[in-house]
Amino acid sequence: MSESEPLSMVGQSVNQFFAIFRQAQENVSIEVVYGQPISHDDKLIVPIASVSHLFGMGGGIGSAAKPEKTDEGGGGGGGGAVNARPIALAEIGADGVKIIPIVDENRALAAGIAFAAWAVFWTARALIKIFK
Amino acid sequence: MSKLKREIVRGAPIRMGAREVVPEAEIWSWQKMNVTLPRRFDAEAAGQPERASGFGARWAWARPTALIEREGDRTRRLRIVDRNRQLETLFVIAAVLLPIVLNAAARLARQSRSPAAPPSTPLKQLDSEKGICHV
Structure with a gap:
């Protein structure tokens, strides 16, 4: 197949398939973890995050078994999830570098409430066992 | 390629005056790809059925590890700690230990509340006073 010939549907699909994976590699890289520095009052603030992604895809194309037929079929599907969570802020100034951790208060509160409910359940169970 | 890969990556340094800060991150990734192409992909295959299929999956996680500060000859490594993850790990450990500790305490x-168990009695006991045989 010469380079001047347009790519067949198969070739285009395969190229697109690899392109998606290549782009996915760039989506989770150090440039995303450490954001663009922001200057503020003679200091540089760098946002720091934890990033993750998960995705899957599948597809197929095919043409009719007999040359006289022009049916072509194809199908595909995929799904994914991306998560980015702020971890800290780095403050770079004349006096040095300071890392300020970010605590998600809502998440901490939810975890605390869930633990409290778990503790109440097991404490009640233990008390019933003792005084039964 | 379906192996779990771990790599430590350093980014472009951030310069401020005489100070240089190099960001460092840890990237975990796993990828699986499978592409099936037509057996013959040349001019002779023209008109013959073309079939191709493929599937793939990818997982990746990038987390910051440290900032490396360089000023003159001095190099300092500042560890980045995920406070949220620490808190959650603490809660999970406590949640796992709590039932064990409470069960043991109960x-x-x-055992300390229940009275001493009576000595085991034989199956047949002759009550000499009453002349009754207990079975």
Whole structure:
């Protein structure tokens, strides 16, 4: 197949398939973890995050078994999830570098409430066992 | 390629005056790809059925590890700690240990509260006073 010939549907699909994976590699890289520095009052603030992604895809194309037929079929599907969570802020100034951790208060509160409910359940169970 | 890969990556340094800060991150990734192409992909295959299929999956996680500060000859490594993850890990460990500790405490409390068990009695006991044979 010469380079001047347009790519067949198969070739285009395969190229697109690899392109998606290549782009996915760039989506989770150090440039995303450490954001663009922001200057503020003679200091540089760098946002720091934890990033993750998960995705899957599948597809197929095919043409009719007999040359006289022009049916072509194809199908595909995929799904994914991306998560980015702020971890800290780095403050770079004349006096040095300071890392300020970010605590998600809502998440901490939810975890605390869930633990409290778990503790109440097991404490009640233990008390019933003792005084039964 | 379906192996779990871990790599430590350093980014472009951030310069501020005489100070240089190099960001460092840890990237975990796993990828699986499978592409099936037509057996013959040349001019002779023209008109023959073309079939191709493929599937793939990818997982990746990038987390910051440290900032490396360089000023003159001095190099300092500042570790980045995920406070949220620390808190959650603490809660998970406590949640796992809590039932174990409470069960053990309940068992000990029951043992200390229950009276001493009576000595085991034989199956047949002759009550000499009443002349009754207990079976």
